[in-house]
Amino acid sequence: MYKLIKPLLFKIEPEKAHGLTIDALKTLQKFPMLYPVVDQLFTYRNPILAQTIQEVHYDNPVGLAAGFDKSCEVPKALEHIGFGAIELGGITPKPQPGNPQPRMFRLLEDDALINRMGFNNIGMNKALSNLRRHAYNIPVGINVGVNKATAYAERYQDYIKVLDTFKNDVTFFTVNISSPNTENLQNFHDKDEFSMLCQALTTFKDEQEVNVPIYLKLTSDMTLDSLKALLPAITATFDGVMLANTTRQRDGLSSDNKIEEGGLSGRPLFERNLKLINYAYQQTNGKFLIIGTGGIFSAEDAIAMMRNGASLLQIYTSMVIEGPGIVKKINKGIARYLQDHHYDNVSDIIGLDVKNNISS
Numbered sequence: 001m002y003k004l005i006k007p008l009l010f011k012i013e014p015e016k017a018h019g020l021t022i023d024a025l026k027t028l029q030k031f032p033m034l035y036p037v038v039d040q041l042f043t044y045r046n047p048i049l050a051q052t053i054q055e056v057h058y059d060n061p062v063g064l065a066a067g068f069d070k071s072c073e074v075p076k077a078l079e080h081i082g083f084g085a086i087e088l089g090g091i092t093p094k095p096q097p098g099n100p101q102p103r104m105f106r107l108l109e110d111d112a113l114i115n116r117m118g119f120n121n122i123g124m125n126k127a128l129s130n131l132r133r134h135a136y137n138i139p140v141g142i143n144v145g146v147n148k149a150t151a152y153a154e155r156y157q158d159y160i161k162v163l164d165t166f167k168n169d170v171t172f173f174t175v176n177i178s179s180p181n182t183e184n185l186q187n188f189h190d191k192d193e194f195s196m197l198c199q200a201l202t203t204f205k206d207e208q209e210v211n212v213p214i215y216l217k218l219t220s221d222m223t224l225d226s227l228k229a230l231l232p233a234i235t236a237t238f239d240g241v242m243l244a245n246t247t248r249q250r251d252g253l254s255s256d257n258k259i260e261e262g263g264l265s266g267r268p269l270f271e272r273n274l275k276l277i278n279y280a281y282q283q284t285n286g287k288f289l290i291i292g293t294g295g296i297f298s299a300e301d302a303i304a305m306m307r308n309g310a311s312l313l314q315i316y317t318s319m320v321i322e323g324p325g326i327v328k329k330i331n332k333g334i335a336r337y338l339q340d341h342h343y344d345n346v347s348d349i350i351g352l353d354v355k356n357n358i359s360s
């Protein structure tokens, strides 16, 4: 069906098309009696895909990445698209409009998008009341950002404010230091700034008894050396690492829109992120949770990310380009692969290529 809608949707300016999609999902949320039909269309269930990680049950490893539902407007509808988990946000303490439009661009020849949204969202309090409208049957996480107007030295407190606000309402958090669209946010990748952030988060976690996992999302633009330098603090502070957010690189692109500023997502990210995942898995001896994101378009991509060390996955751009049916397609393909190769469970393939010393 998406094949029929896609030519029309892609004639519309990307952010408008995104808004229409959100409206359609809002309409779905008004008619919960339709959920069984939507489940039937989009959800693939197979126990071979289920895992329990850090006491959280995941029906399947394919999650929705942050940025699709920035203000927690349609989480219940998204649950019925077949994801194993959904991440909402990025949420900031105060509402903010984000960067001027246009700020989202299609690069169809490259199966990619560029965005410079700039954490547009309704702010943590309203987002929380949106989230509380429903009960959820899958893990729901919040991606945490900072307000553009917050003084540089106070930024780490923005993370803490959002964590504090949502701590009893989510399954996990992702601290996002990797958006390229908030000036100097990526400075948190510098060792000293990172260590201050880690200290503040550790104090907060201890004092407030945060009982849900907190993950860290890094940029795709980091080198293996800089990843290595941060890993001790990452493993001491966080419960997992998400590799990785968008890139500023524009190598090898064909689409005219490659000149736009912002973060590039989609297929061109895949190889870069696979390397980061492989390296992080090696360096942590497979003992630290890795969530893989960036350019996953097929079951083969998903399997490669898992074999290189990712226990869970997230997608965004491939769903925009291929439609929501991609979640089922990827899950079905992973299950078929596991069955064909006589694995009992999806967790059996995690890190296999690293253990077998196959370089990514």
Ligand SMILES: Cc1cc2nc3c(=O)[nH]c(=O)nc-3n(C[C@H](O)[C@H](O)[C@H](O)COP(=O)(O)O)c2cc1C
Pocket (backbone or CB within 6 Å): 065, 066, 067, 068, 089, 090, 104, 113, 115, 117, 119, 143, 176, 179, 217, 244, 245, 246, 265, 266, 267, 269, 293, 294, 295, 296, 314, 315, 316, 317, 318
């Ligand atoms: C329009 C758009 C907005 C995004 N917003 C966020 C965000 O708020 N926080 C975040 O951590 N990542 C954000 N991302 C990055 C995605 O969550 C994802 O990590 C990245 O796009 C790579 O995955 P993909 O290639 O499957 O899209 C955004 C991506 C896009 C395309």
